[in-house]
Amino acid sequence: MIGVKVGDKLIALYNVAGRIYATDNVCTHAFAVLSDGWLDGAEIECPLHAGRFDVATGKGLGPPIPSDLKTYKTRVVGDEVQIAVAD
Ligand code: FES
DSSP states (O other): EEHHHHHHEEEEEEEEETTTEEEBBBBBSSSSSHHHHHEEEEEEEEETTTTETTTTOOOOOTTTTOOOOOEEEEEETTTTEEOOOOO
């Protein structure tokens, strides 16, 4: 997993068994950068208070997470990962 900046958005990219997922890279609980955490299968664990999210759906997986993460569609074109960030 890596963190990238797209415009003013901080986005985390995750490689889960060869499939690339993208979410906001800032935890919804407090300010922590998720790409500094731990990826376990399709779950990202926040480095600050160990909250967990499903990286495919953005769903928060219990306390202390107050809300889900925004997710973004991705596609791989040649050597590039493209992220759909338009609202
Ligand atoms: S900042 Fe992520 S769980 Fe608290």
